[in-house]
Amino acid sequence: MILITLGTQRFQMDRVVDEIDFLIENKKLKASEVVLQYGYSRKSKYATNYKLIDEALFDELLNKAEFVICHGGTSSIIKALKASKKVIAVPRMSKFKEHVDDHQIEIVQVLYEKGYIEKVENINELGSIIQLLRNKDYVKYESRGQLAKYIVSHVLNI
Template sequence: MIFVTVGTHEQPFNRLVKKIDNLVAEGTIKEKVVIQTGFSTYKPVHCEGHKMMSFEEMQKTLKDARIVITHGGPSSFIEALQFGKVPIVVPRQEKYHEHVNNHQVDFTELIEKRMNNIIPVYDIDQLANTIENYDKVVKTKNAGESSNNSKFNEQLERIVEELV
């Protein structure tokens, strides 16, 4: 199962929700997909969609997912990391009116460079290829079941402090 979460930011992230739905429709993704759509106005037709999920539902879905795809909000991809998942991170972009600026792009680039424990996708047209090669790419990352969560959290805290 693939779990996609766009978080709770009030601007829609239709670009990601629609892309995933289309990948399922065309048969590129063959497994079950659950999407937490948040304030997106596009409603998935080929995936199981939930506007919001309770904490318990989110935790269970994260735990059960083979692949987690998130927006670039740190709490979303940190949660995936805490479950030993290497998330695919598709940051919201200002040019698509998905956020007020490009801080998700900047933060995703910084975490990729410093931590190497996420799989960023900046060009949505690369998402299918990233999903297809997920198992191979994960092996090149510093995360998963053997990652040291407390060390990661300390390093992330330092990065966030530097940004503020």
């Protein structure tokens, strides 16, 4: 099963949903294998859809997932990494009206460069990144707080 979580921000990420539907329509993914938490995006035509997911169900789905596709928020990514899941992060972009700024691009880039995740900025690459992810090993995430400190100081400049 593939768990896709687009978060709880009051911004849409319809480009992710549209691409997932495209991949299902073109037999690159099976609808029965895709669970989508769509938040403020549109629903998938094919996947199992949840607007929001309570924590207990999210943890259950996360444990069952082969991998996770999520927006570029640190909470979603780190939760998946802590569960030892492979992650494809699609950063929210202001040019698509998915957020007010592009800080998620920077966060995702740091995690990608450190070898923890895959990233997708051009949504048309999602299908090929899924195939890459299935055959690639990633750096195992170990929570020591250092990554969070690095992101806060170097990416968010706080």
